Structures are given as structure tokens and as C-alpha cells.
Amino acid sequence: MFDATKLAEQDVANFIPHRDPMILISKLLAHESDTLLTQTDINASSPYFDSKLNGVPNYVGIEYMAQSIAALAGVEAHMRNDIIRVGFLLGSRKLKMHISQFDLGQSYKTRVTRLYQEDSGLAVFDCQILHNQDVVAEANVNVFQPQDTQAYIAGANQ
DSSP states (O other): OOOGGGGGGSOGGGTSSOOTTSOOOOEEEEEETTEEEEEEEOOTTSTTOBTTTTEEEGGGHHHHHHHHHHHHHHHHHHHTTOOOOOOEEEEEEEEEEOSSEEETTOEEEEEEEEEEEOTTSEEEEEEEEEETTEEEEEEEEEEEOOSOHHHHHHHHTO
């Protein structure tokens, strides 16, 4: 039986379809209905780390949001004893980056909350990235998670 109260002890790779080196979030912190809180720790080996900036460019924040959404879907799949499915980032609205980069040695928390979901797999999430208690990035993110990824991709190629 999956215990969502022990998320911080779990490997992020168990909940998202990504694999190293493309796992950008460091840990899962808390789950509530339709909401997940994750943490991203910035170090010199972080994907997209830029030594000239001494951090990660702010535009990578959209991927922190997307991977946190994927992790929420993964947590929910584990709770249903279901498989982890691939999802697709369709776009964002109201994207605001309040910082120019994610700084070396700092940790950032990403909160994603499902606002809307259709049976087709189309969903909208309210996303915030926080440093300490300050919102440093925010967006509404649109995603699509088909029931059958292979059939969806094959249909797109026809």
C-alpha cells in the first residue's frame, strides 16, 4: 500500500516518467487532494546550471512546474495502483517570473494545484514557485495526459 505521508522519503523517479539527467525536481514534500508541493535544490550539477549566472535561468521554472504536475499525476497513479503515464505541456497563461535566475545553493518549492480536468486528459493547473515564503514565479499551466500515449503519438504522425 502506498503511503503519501512519507513522500519526502521517496525517490522522485518513482513518480515521473523522466530519467536522469532530466529529473529537475529534488524531492516531493506534501500531497493534498489536487495539490502537490515539491522542492528543487540548485547546485553546480543541476540541469541547466549556468556558471555565468551562478544559477539556473528563470525560464527553466516552467519545467519545474511541469515536472511537479507530472509528480502529482504520479502520486495519484500510485494511490490508484495505476501506471505512470507521460503527459504533455501544452502552454501557459499568466506566466510571471519575478526573479532572473534560481540561485546556486538555494532551494525552491513548487506548488501545483489542479484547477480543472476533463475526462479526455486535458487539465489546467495553478503553479507557484516559492523561495522562502516569496512567490518568485507563477503561471496557469495547461497539460494533456492521454490514456494511451503510444496511440496518441501514432495518431499525431498520420
